[in-house]
Amino acid sequence: MKFVKTIIGSHPKFQKPKPDKEPYLEIAEFFYDTIQGEGINLGQPAAFLRVQHCTQNCWWCDTKEVWRAGNPYTFEELWTLIDQTDLVNKLRSGQHLILTGGSPMKQQKGLTLFLQAFVERYGFKPFTEIENECTLMPDPEFARLIDVWNNSPKLKHSGNPDKLRYQPVIIKHLSSLDNAWFKFVVAQHEDWDEIEEFFLKPGLIKRNQIILMPLGGTREGLHRIRNTVVEIAVRESVRYSSREHIELWDKKTGV
Numbered sequence: 644m645k646f647v648k649t650i651i652g653s654h655p656k657f658q659k660p661k662p663d664k665e666p667y668l669e670i671a672e673f674f675y676d677t678i679q680g681e682g683i684n685l686g687q688p689a690a691f692l693r694v695q696h697c698t699q700n701c702w703w704c705d706t707k708e709v710w711r712a713g714n715p716y717t718f719e720e721l722w723t724l725i726d727q728t729d730l731v732n733k734l735r736s737g738q739h740l741i742l743t744g745g746s747p748m749k750q751q752k753g754l755t756l757f758l759q760a761f762v763e764r765y766g767f768k769p770f771t772e773i774e775n776e777c778t779l780m781p782d783p784e785f786a787r788l789i790d791v792w793n794n795s796p797k798l799k800h801s802g803n804p805d806k807l808r809y810q811p812v813i814i815k816h817l818s819s820l821d822n823a824w825f826k827f828v829v830a831q832h833e834d835w836d837e838i839e840e841f842f843l844k845p846g847l848i849k850r851n852q853i854i855l856m857p858l859g860g861t862r863e864g865l866h867r868i869r870n871t872v873v874e875i876a877v878r879e880s881v882r883y884s885s886r887e888h889i890e891l892w893d894k895k896t897g898v
């Protein structure tokens with residue numbers, strides 16, 4: 644789709660050296676004039692800043708090839724790139740800035756400094772959402788800059804070791820933050836039992852924070868499972884979200 648604008652494209656083979664000193668961000672891709680594809684703000688016009696690296700290795704991850712690559716950028720380099728576009732105007736007029744990955748939480752220190760420097764330079768803070776795999780505790784300073792928490796704890800079917808993917812203390816803390824949602828990728832009926840046993844019964848999250856989404860990295864995959872996921876969502880009185888970026892663009896990334 645031609646309306647999506649790229650600031651930093653995915654460059655698997657392009658390797659810049661790390662700057663001598665911090666701060667900098669390790670970025671996989673950066674694009675805007677698209678929409679939030681899933682969750683509570685599905686359909687919202689948005690810019691995506693996708694950082695490198697992740698704490699998890701979900702077997703079905705549909706962006707792994709992208710966040711495993713990327714390059715370090717100093718803030719000066721980012722201002723130069725940003726100022727060549729109309730991103731700032733778009734953010735000022737309401738596009739959300741979505742921090743995604745990989746794991747933005749792994750770079751929360753750099754992202755805190757980046758957002759603070761952005762405010763200083765452009766005079767406003769973009770409405771900021773974060774995609775979060777829920778395994779690292781947010782610093783209070785970073786948490787204050789985030790307007791929407793799109794938390795997505797990984798279930799057993801992700802293939803990650805339990806100790807790596809399930810952090811009850813962190814999940815409970817995230818649940819207490821304003822505008823915190825919990826998106827679960829669901830592949831089968833049994834996944835609901837796991838959500839109930841490990842998240843609802845111990846009181847880590849609230850039922851009205853739950854959003855169920857179908858597993859699938861392609862349109863075809865989503866369509867195979869989505870009716871089942873809607874059925875579970877309706878039965879359990881929780882929200883359902885499609886994954887609209889896959890419905891629109893199938894396997895394509897950077898959109």
Ligand code: SF4
Binds near residue numbers: 697
């Ligand atoms: S946590 Fe998210 S980005 Fe990381 S491997 Fe899993 S699906 Fe991919």
